[in-house]
Amino acid sequence: MSAGQQLPMAGPWITEHEERVVLDALRNGWYGKNAYYYCELFEAEFAKYHDRAFGLMTPNCTTALHLLLAGLGIGPGDEVIVPDCTWVGSSACITYQRATTVFADIDPHHWCITPQALERAITPRTKAVIVVDLYGNMPDWDGLLEVARKHNILVIEDAAEALGSKYKGVRAGKFGVASTFSFHRTKTITTGEGGMLLIDDASLYERCKFLRDHGRKPGTYYNYEVTFKYMPFNLQAALGYAQFQRIDELVGKKRWIWNCYRERLSDIPDIALNPEPPNTVNGVWCTAVVFGKSHNMTRDKAMHELSEYGMPSRPFFYPLSSLPAYGSRGETYQDINPVAYDVSARGINLSCALNLTEAQIDAQCDALKRILRR
Ligand SMILES: Cc1ncc(COP(=O)(O)O)c(C=O)c1O
Incomplete structure (x- = not known):
């Protein structure tokens, strides 16, 4: 392993x-x-x-x-x-x-x-x-x-x-x-x-x-x-x-993880991580990445290729309307909710474990860079 x-x-x-x-x-x-x-x-x-x-x-x-x-x-x-x-x-x-x-x-x-x-x-x-x-x-x-x-x-x-x-x-x-x-x-x-x-x-x-x-x-x-x-x-x-009672420490670690990802991935153009616009604070439960269209990278392809490097990831939330639980109505709903379908197809979640180390974040970012440069 x-x-x-x-x-x-x-x-x-x-x-x-x-x-x-x-x-x-x-x-x-x-x-x-x-x-x-x-x-x-x-x-x-x-x-x-x-x-x-x-x-x-x-x-x-x-x-x-x-x-x-x-x-x-x-x-x-x-x-x-x-x-x-x-x-x-x-x-x-x-x-x-x-x-x-x-x-x-x-x-x-x-x-x-x-x-x-x-x-x-x-x-x-x-x-x-x-x-x-x-x-x-x-x-x-x-x-x-x-x-x-x-x-x-x-x-x-x-x-x-x-x-x-x-x-x-x-x-x-x-x-x-x-x-x-x-x-x-x-x-x-x-x-x-x-x-x-x-x-x-x-x-x-x-x-x-x-x-x-x-x-x-x-x-x-x-x-x-x-x-x-x-x-x-x-x-x-x-x-x-x-x-x-340790909330500041725990939220602080989540934000630290997100900042580590942001710094290490900052040289990759056309990707979006959780935003923090002015007047907001993001507790960043989980860092997600949405690949810009120029990468020609889908959610499923990224997850598969990251797993080849032994890296965990999860899909961005699927549109609920596309799921069997709600009648698999993707064909209809991709016109009604086009952004949900578009973003979901290009997004993944990175590891958000609270015991993550810098070396593990480095390893995930290296793998992500490799799959985007393939
Ligand atoms: C946005 C959102 N709503 C609701 C839930 C349901 O939470 P629970 O698993 O505690 O029932 C989750 C949990 O994963 C969630 O992410």
């Missing part, structure tokens, strides 16, 4: 601090009020950091979005707009609620949904848009919020990939009626599996909290509705809280 094959695609950075906090939960977090101690602490601190009133930890981000849509009463007959390029975890909640998924196009530079695409996708049945901060990139939030206000639709922020990002001084996670985060093992802070729903409105928070635990009032065994069981537990929350 070459050194490259051992190079990880993604993964966390765990220290003795996390070990100590998790051990505390393991030893002491079972009886009385300590049973949910770290869940409540993590929820409160994470919400405060994002200038939100309330946090609800969930088993993952997919369930956080589902809980929110249910809490908002979105259901059959309603349309919800999502960007065509994102992970299916952003959109699955719409199907869970038996609402209709509407795919909108993305921007060629920041790869998020645009205000123009949002406006084009709105119909009288549109209830909400799920805006995704893709790869940590910030969309045109002012423009999106303006369109949503004009058409009276709810804005939901899927900030799963945007921990540490900012738009005009406002943290990702503060936009719209509510936002969600993922603590999947590949994310900037991890609980293995885990997620968070952040909300400002007290009644929406109470409704989502009720829906999260079998439709009962906390502390009672009396159920008012049949709902979900999307509860978190102390052990995962302890890991999340300990990681959260």
Whole structure:
């Protein structure tokens, strides 16, 4: 096996601090009020950091979005707009609620949904848009919020990939009626599996909290509705809280990785990495590269050729409308969302593991340069 094959695609950075906090939960977090101690602490601190009133930890981000849509009463007959390029975890909640998924196009530079695409996708049945901060990139939030206000639709922020990002001084996670985060093992802070729903409105928070635990009032065994069981537990929350206490270090490492890629690839013309336009900060969950057309390089060709050098990579998000899960409607949707199809066909993700070394980044960049000069 070459050194490259051992190079990880993604993964966390765990220290003795996390070990100590998790051990505390393991030893002491079972009886009385300590049973949910770290869940409540993590929820409160994470919400405060994002200038939100309330946090609800969930088993993952997919369930956080589902809980929110249910809490908002979105259901059959309603349309919800999502960007065509994102992970299916952003959109699955719409199907869970038996609402209709509407795919909108993305921007060629920041790869998020645009205000123009949002406006084009709105119909009288549109209830909400799920805006995704893709790869940590910030969309045109002012423009999106303006369109949503004009058409009276709810804005939901899927900030799963945007921990540490900012738009005009406002943290990702503060936009719209509510936002969600993922603590999947590949994310900037991890609980293995885990997620968070952040909300400002007290009644929406109470409704989502009720829906999260079998439709009962906390502390009672009396159920008012049949709902979900999307509860978190102390052990995962302890890991999340300990990681959260190191947020600057973890986001700093992600930005360091992105800067290393930028420096080493700066002599290659006509490629685009995650942008950071003025007035934004990019938390860069993962560095993605989109090859300019002059390279004649596709996503699939690049991944194949990088693997010949033993280098890991992942595809840029496929347009959801092209996937079997959504009826393989690529032929129709490449005209409706041309940017999503175009960018996705030319993009890959580079390794974003938090234990990456400079030598490993050098090796990936060397391989990338070789395949582009072939
Ligand atoms: C943009 C986006 N939304 C949602 C999700 C779903 O997160 P989870 O795996 O925690 O359910 C992910 C995770 O990979 C994601 O990247």
